Amino acid sequence: MSTVLAFQLQTWNFFFRELVGGLAVGSLYALIALGYTMVYGVLKLLNFAHGDVYMIGAYIGFFVLNALGSPLNPVMPIVPLILLAFAAAMVGCGILGVVIERFAYRPLRKAPRIAPLISAIGVSFFLQQTAVLLWSPNPRSYDTFSLRPDSSGIGELFRTAFTIGNFSIQYVQLVVIVTTIALMIGLSLFVWRTRTGKAMRAVSYDAEASSMMGIDVDRVITVTFLIGSALAGAAGVMTGLVYQQLNPYMGFGAGLKAFTAAVVGGIGNIGGAVLGGLLIGLTETFTVGYLSSAFSDLILYSILVVFLLFRSTGIRGAPVLQKV
Amino acid sequence: MSTESPGPQPATSPQIGVDEWVQRSGERITGPAGLLGTAARLVNRMPPILLLAVFIGLACAIPELSTSGYVIGVTADTLLYVLLAMGLNVAVGWAGILDLGYVVFYGFAAYLFAELSSAHYNLHWATWQTVPLVIAATILLGFVLALPSRRLSGDYLAIVMLFFLQIFNNFTTNGYAWNWLGLTGPHDVTGGPTGINNVDRFRVFGRVLSNAPTDYVFVSAAGIAVVAILFHFVNRSRTGRAWRALREDPLAAEMMGIPVKWLSLLAVAVGAGVAGFAGSVNGAYYQGVFPDTFMFPLLITVYAMVILGGAGSLGGVVFGAVVVNVLLEVLRTPDHARWVFYAALILGLLAKLRPWRLLAALVAGLAIFGVVAHEIVGAVWARGVGGPIATGPTSYTTHGFLATVIRHWMVLPKGTYTAEDFRIGNYAFVIVIALVLACTVLKGWKRWALLVPTIWGACFVWETVLIEQNPVTRPLFLGVILIVLMATRPAGLFGKTRVEIV
Numbered sequence: 001m002s003t004v005l006a007f008q009l010q011t012w013n014f015f016f017r018e019l020v021g022g023l024a025v026g027s028l029y030a031l032i033a034l035g036y037t038m039v040y041g042v043l044k045l046l047n048f049a050h051g052d053v054y055m056i057g058a059y060i061g062f063f064v065l066n067a068l069g070s071p072l073n074p075v076m077p078i079v080p081l082i083l084l085a086f087a088a089a090m091v092g093c094g095i096l097g098v099v100i101e102r103f104a105y106r107p108l109r110k111a112p113r114i115a116p117l118i119s120a121i122g123v124s125f126f127l128q129q130t131a132v133l134l135w136s137p138n139p140r141s142y143d144t145f146s147l148r149p150d151s152s153g154i155g156e157l158f159r160t161a162f163t164i165g166n167f168s169i170q171y172v173q174l175v176v177i178v179t180t181i182a183l184m185i186g187l188s189l190f191v192w193r194t195r196t197g198k199a200m201r202a203v204s205y206d207a208e209a210s211s212m213m214g215i216d217v218d219r220v221i222t223v224t225f226l227i228g229s230a231l232a233g234a235a236g237v238m239t240g241l242v243y244q245q246l247n248p249y250m251g252f253g254a255g256l257k258a259f260t261a262a263v264v265g266g267i268g269n270i271g272g273a274v275l276g277g278l279l280i281g282l283t284e285t286f287t288v289g290y291l292s293s294a295f296s297d298l299i300l301y302s303i304l305v306v307f308l309l310f311r312s313t314g315i316r317g318a319p320v321l322q323k324v
Numbered sequence: 325m326s327t328e329s330p331g332p333q334p335a336t337s338p339q340i341g342v343d344e345w346v347q348r349s350g351e352r353i354t355g356p357a358g359l360l361g362t363a364a365r366l367v368n369r370m371p372p373i374l375l376l377a378v379f380i381g382l383a384c385a386i387p388e389l390s391t392s393g394y395v396i397g398v399t400a401d402t403l404l405y406v407l408l409a410m411g412l413n414v415a416v417g418w419a420g421i422l423d424l425g426y427v428v429f430y431g432f433a434a435y436l437f438a439e440l441s442s443a444h445y446n447l448h449w450a451t452w453q454t455v456p457l458v459i460a461a462t463i464l465l466g467f468v469l470a471l472p473s474r475r476l477s478g479d480y481l482a483i484v485m486l487f488f489l490q491i492f493n494n495f496t497t498n499g500y501a502w503n504w505l506g507l508t509g510p511h512d513v514t515g516g517p518t519g520i521n522n523v524d525r526f527r528v529f530g531r532v533l534s535n536a537p538t539d540y541v542f543v544s545a546a547g548i549a550v551v552a553i554l555f556h557f558v559n560r561s562r563t564g565r566a567w568r569a570l571r572e573d574p575l576a577a578e579m580m581g582i583p584v585k586w587l588s589l590l591a592v593a594v595g596a597g598v599a600g601f602a603g604s605v606n607g608a609y610y611q612g613v614f615p616d617t618f619m620f621p622l623l624i625t626v627y628a629m630v631i632l633g634g635a636g637s638l639g640g641v642v643f644g645a646v647v648v649n650v651l652l653e654v655l656r657t658p659d660h661a662r663w664v665f666y667a668a669l670i671l672g673l674l675a676k677l678r679p680w681r682l683l684a685a686l687v688a689g690l691a692i693f694g695v696v697a698h699e700i701v702g703a704v705w706a707r708g709v710g711g712p713i714a715t716g717p718t719s720y721t722t723h724g725f726l727a728t729v730i731r732h733w734m735v736l737p738k739g740t741y742t743a744e745d746f747r748i749g750n751y752a753f754v755i756v757i758a759l760v761l762a763c764t765v766l767k768g769w770k771r772w773a774l775l776v777p778t779i780w781g782a783c784f785v786w787e788t789v790l791i792e793q794n795p796v797t798r799p800l801f802l803g804v805i806l807i808v809l810m811a812t813r814p815a816g817l818f819g820k821t822r823v824e825i826v
Contacts, residue, residue: 046479099761103764107811116810117422118422118627118810119810119811121806122804125799130800132796133750133753133796253490256490260483297490297491301491304487308483308487
C-alpha cells in the first residue's frame with residue numbers, strides 16, 4: 001500500500017515538475033511568438049531571422065553578466081544585475097531587429113512574396129554564422145546556478161521560492177513566468193491604449209488604407225520590429241537564466257516552434273500567441289518526459305504539422321477570409 | 325528598363341484580341357545590363373544543346389586532364405550540386421513554391437540507397453534495381469510531403485516543409501534505436517549519428533564503378549545531360565507554362581482553369597525525382613551516408629546556388645551551382661582565397677565604378693588610407709604591423725607580390741594571434757557590417773568617401789578573421805549571397821526581371 005502511495009506521489013511530483021517546466025519553456029516560446037505574430041500582423045511576413053535575434057539576445061545577456069563580475073562574486077546585488085542584463089539584451093535586440101527590417105526587408109516591400117522570405121532565411125543563417133564566428137560554436141554557460149551560492153552551492157536564483165504540497169518552485173521559474181506576464185500586460189496596454197498601438201492595429205488590418213489615412217506605415221513597421229525583437233531579447237536572457245546553456249544554433253529550433261506557437265494561437269493575435277506558446281511548451285516538455293526524449297522533435301513537429309494542416313487559423317481564430 | 329528601348333512608342337491601335345498591355349509585355353521584361361547582360365545575351369543566342377554539350381564536355385574532360393584527385397573530387401561534388409540545384413529549380417524557380425524540405429528528398433534517397441546496397445540489412449541489390457526504385461520512392465515521397473500544399477500556401481507551406489526536414493534529421497540522427505514509439509523493441513534503422521558505412525559502389529553492365537571520383541563525374545554528367553534535356557522540353561511544354569503561370573499569380577492561374585494544386589504536387593515531386601538520383605549517386609560515391617550531411621546548411625547551399633544563377637533559368641542554375649561550389653572550395657585554402665578575394669574586389673570596382681576619375685580617386689584614397697593607417701598603428705603599437713599574413717595551422721608563403729603589398733598597406737599584428745587580436749577582428753567585423761549598411765543608405769560623394777574605410781576595413785577583417793576561420797566564412801558567404809541578391813537582383817545573375825506596373 002505504502003509503495004503504491006509513494007509511487008503515486010513520485011508520479012505526481014514528476015507531473016508537477018514537468019508542468020512547471022513546460023510553463024517556463026512555454027513562456028519563452030510565447031515571448032518569441034509575440035514578435036512573430038506582430039510582424040506577421042503588419043507585414044504578412046514570416047520573419048525567419050527572429051529566432052536568431054533571440055539567440056543574439058541570450059549572448060548579450062551573457063556578456064553583460066560576465067562583464068559585471070563572476071557568478072560567484074558579482075559587483076552588484078542580483079536584482080539590478082539581472083535587470084541590467086534584460087535591459088541590454090532588449091535594447092540590443094530591438095536595434096538589431098530594426099536594422100534587419102531596414103536593410104533586408106524594406107527594399108523588398110514590393111517584391112513577390114517569396115523574395116523577403118528567402119532574404120529572411122539568409123539573414124537567419126547570417127546571424128547564426130556570425131555568432132559562430134564571433135563567439136565560437138561551443139556552448140557557453142550563464143552559470144546562474146552558482147550565482148551567489150549558499151553553503152550547499154546552490155545560487156540564489158535556484159533556491160526554493162515556495163512549496164505547493166510536496167513540490168517546490170524555484171525563484172528562477174517564478175522570474176520567467178512573472179516577467180512574461182508583465183511584458184504581456186505591457187504589450188497589451190501598448191497595442192490597445194496608445195496611438196502607435198492603434199496605428200499598428202490599423203496597419204495590420206489594411207496597410208494601404210491606413211497609409212491613405214495618414215499613418216506612417218514604415219514607422220509603424222519599425223516600431224513593430226523594435227518591440228518584437230526586444231521581447232525576443234528578453235526571452236534570450238531568460239533562457240540563459242533558466243537553462244544556462246546557450247549556443248549559436250539555439251535560435252533555429254526555438255524560432256520554428258515559436259512561429260508555430262503564433263500560428264496555433266491564431267496569427268496576428270497577441271493573446272493567442274501566448275496561449276500557443278504555453279501549449280507548445282507543455283507539449284514539448286510532456287513529450288520529452290513521458291513519450292521519448294530521443295524522438296521528441298519528431299513527435300512535436302509531427303503534431304505541429306498536423307495542427308497546421310487542419311487548423312491553420314489557430315485554436316481560437318475564425319477562418320480568415322482572403323481578400324483578393 | 326534597359327537603355328536601348330526608345331521613349332514612348334507611337335500609339336498604334338491594338339488589334340482585336342491583343343490589348344496594349346499584352347502587346348507591350350515584352351518591354352516590361354528586362355535582362356541584366358552591362359557586361360553580364362552581354363554575356364547573358366550571347367549565351368542565350370547559342371542553341372541550348374550546344375551549351376549542354378560544352379558543359380558536359382568540359383566536366384568530363386577534367387578527370388582526363390587533371391591527375392589531382394582533389395580537383396576531380398571537387399568536380400564530382402560540383403556535378404552533384406548541379407543536379408540538386410536543377411531539381412530545386414523546378415519547385416522554386418518554375419512553380420514558385422518555397423520547397424524548404426528539398427534536402428529531405430536528397431537524404432531519403434541516399435539513405436534508401438545505402439540500406440538497399442550495404443551490409444546494414446545485408447541487402448546488396450544491383451544498381452539497375454536500386455536506382456530506379458530509389459527514384460520512384462523519392463518521387464512518391466515528394467508527392468506525400470507536398471500534400472500540405474493542398475491546404476496551405478506561402479509561408480505556412482514553407483514552414484511545414486522545414487518541419488519535415490527537422491523530423492527527418494531527428495529520425496536519422498537517433499534512428500539507431502527506433503522502436504516505433506514503443507510498439508516494438510528498438511532496432512537500428514538509420515545507423516544513428518555515424519550513419520551507414522561501406523555502401524556498395526554502382527555496378528553498371530557488370531563493371532563496378534570503384535574508380536571514385538572519376539567514375540562518378542561521368543555518372544553525374546550523364547544524369548545532368550538526361551535531366552537537362554528533359555527539363556528543357558518540360559519547360560516549354562504545357563506543364564512548364566502552367567508552372568510559370570502558377571508562380572506569377574496562383575489565383576489568376578486557377579481562374580484560367582490551371583489545376584494549381586496538382587501542379588504544385590507535381591513540381592515538388594519532379595524536383596524530388598532529381599534529388600532521388602543525386603542521393604543514390606551520393607550514397608555510392610561517398611560509400612556512406614551520414615545524418616549531418618542532410619541538414620539546414622545544405623539546404624542553404626542549394627538555395628544560394630539556385631538564387632545566384634537565377635531561379636527559373638536552367639543555365640543560370642547550373643552556373644550558380646558551379647560558381648558557388650567552386651568558390652566554397654577555393655575558400656578552404658587561404659592562399660587561393662586571398663587571390664580570389666582581391667581579384668573580385670578589383671573586378672567589382674572596375675565594373676561598378678564610373679567614371680574613371682572616380683575609380684582613380686577611390687583607388688588613390690584606398691592606398692593613402694591604408695598606408696597612413698599602417699604608419700599610425702606602427703607608431704602607436706609596435707607589434708601591430710608587419711606581422712604574418714596568416715597564422716596558425718595555415719602556412720602562407722610570406723613573400724610574393726601580393727603579400728608585400730598587403731603587408732605595407734594593411735595592419736597585421738605580429739606573432740601568433742592572441743584572443744585579444746581576434747577580439748579586435750571581431751569588433752572590426754561588426755563595424756564593417758555597419759559601414760557597408762551605411763554605404764547602401766548614403767548617396768553621392770558621402771558614399772564614395774565612406775567606401776574607402778569600408779573597403780579597407782573589409783580587407784582587414786578578411787585578413788585577420790575570415791581567412792583564418794574559413795569553416796565559418798563559407799556558410800557566412802552563403803547567407804550574404806541570399807541577402808545581397810534578394811536586395812539587389814532578386815532574379816539572380818542570369819534571370820529575367822519582370823518590371824510589373826500595377
